[in-house]
Amino acid sequence: MTASFSNLSLAEPLARAVAEMGYESMTPIQAQAIPVVLTGKDVMGAAQTGTGKTAAFSLPLLQRLLKHENTSTSPARHPVRALVLLPTRELADQVAQQIKMYAKYTQMRSAVVFGGMDMKPQTLELKRGVEILVATPGRLLDHIEAKNAVLNQVEYVVLDEADRMLDIGFLPDLQRILSFLPKQRTTLLFSATFSPEIKRLAGSYLQDPITIEVARPNETASTVEQRFYAAQDDDKRRVVKAVLNQRGIKQAFIFVNSKLGCARLARSLEREGLKTTALHGDKSQDERLKALESFKKGEVDLLVCTDVAARGLDIKDVPAVFNFDVPFNAEDYVHRIGRTGRAGASGLAVTLVSPSDMRLVSDIEKLIKTKLEVEAFPLEDDRSRANLNEGRRDVRRDERREDRRPERGFERRREEDEPRDRRSSFRPAQVSRDPFFEKPYEAPLSEQNGPASWEASPKTAARPGLSANIKTKRKVAALFKAGE
Ligand code: AMP
DSSP states (O other), X not given: OOOOGGGGTOOHHHHHHHHHHTOOSOOHHHHHHHHHHHTTOOEEEEOOTTSXXXXXXXXXXXXXXXXXXXXXXXXXXXXXXXXXXXXXXXXXXXXXHHHHHHTTTSSOXXXXXXXXXXXXXXXXXXXXXXXXXXXXXXXXXXXXXXXXXXXXXXXXXXETTHHHHHHHTOHHHHHHHHHTSOSSSEEEEEESOOOHHHHHHHHHHOSSOEEEESSOTTOOOTTEEEEEEEOOGGGHHHHHHHHHHHHTOOOEEEEOSOHHHHHHHHHXXXXXXXOEEEEOTTSOHHHHHHHHHHHHXXXXXXXXXXXXXXTTOOOTTOSEEEESSOOSSHHHHHHHHTTSSGGGOOEEEEEEEOGGGHHHHHHHHHHHTOOOOEEEOOOTTOGGXXXXXXXXXXXXXXXXXXXXXXXXXXXXXXXXXXXXXXXXXXXXXXXXXXXXXXXXXXOOHHHHHSOOHHHHSGGGOOOSSOOTXXXXXXXXXXXXXXXX
């Protein structure tokens, strides 16, 4: 049974905003969390990005705060009533954009503050008064110290992507921020996983929380079809192209484990005539913006990226995600494939497994508690059938080892978003606002008008349906014994 927003008795301005967003029914996290948050209880929610969790907490929170709505111009009448904390500027910006849309027919004011931007405009906005403040922890502490943000009237605090915040090392900053808040408040914690650290955090700061798990922790979105194909490193590009052709897929994210590997792969694909761009931590903010914008416009078909660079991007409904490298960290697998099949859309996640990757695949199996089948993907010369246990010697092995150094520390280069005890006196230059987060991803026009670059060559023209060599399409529910 699909739950409708009309059953919630949302206040008219909120219901109007939701209707305008075009949401037809609630997502599972919304159906479960909204009624609970409306009662004012603390919530511990297991949900990954793309499940609709922003609306799950912000709609009931706005509804509860409507009693404070007023049109006064006095800042004193607009104290911070709700604080939403997120690990990265991209996520903070995305969530703030969504909250603005849900609150657009109310008098509630919201603002976002994160590092890497001039503090002055943020200060002016805070001084005018805002009811809902979205922030990354480091920059918020700057504003608290500068007395721009006063938090003694906060009624709601949301710790969103809490696992990521702990990964980045934000725990001391979170503890400091929480010490400024009134004891009497509602605390909502959302995390993709419930690790022991997350449980400890919840134990310290949440009171009798209601636990909401729409999917088991670490379970992957059930709308994603997951395939694992055996492929030698040298064959992986051909497998990617073959899958794109066979499935008639127009655009895809391709994940790799290192910045160097990212740049190299993007160059190789580009040389092979595929419209490709790269997104990794060595790119400037401006280059990253351009890369994403060109992907969104459909000027490029493939976005090759590393985990940290792609984290939190709200590009909805990307038809496919490729794990060109199996991630070193099994949790990154869950995050990567969350880029496709978001908010109800179906998606395909293909992981290319070379012989030396089998241990990483078993890590993923353990995390998602499901047996995964690595299938052969026969290419013309059939090299990918190689025995998985027979690790091939490769003259480029050292080079690959270098490639495989994981990219870490992208956020950490962005000092104001960084945990305080790790900061230096360096302050990055002001960067412009990310405009592509202001509108959701739409399938590019080129999708309707013309073929993707890999479809252009007659040799590789797309075949309708599946290759005879691929097993019948199985939904992830079957693979993952959903609901267990
Ligand atoms: P989130 O998990 O909050 O980042 O949401 C992911 C995307 O799903 C956002 O772009 C939302 O606009 C969209 N979304 C949220 N709730 C719904 C819904 N009930 N129906 C359709 N789309 C939704």
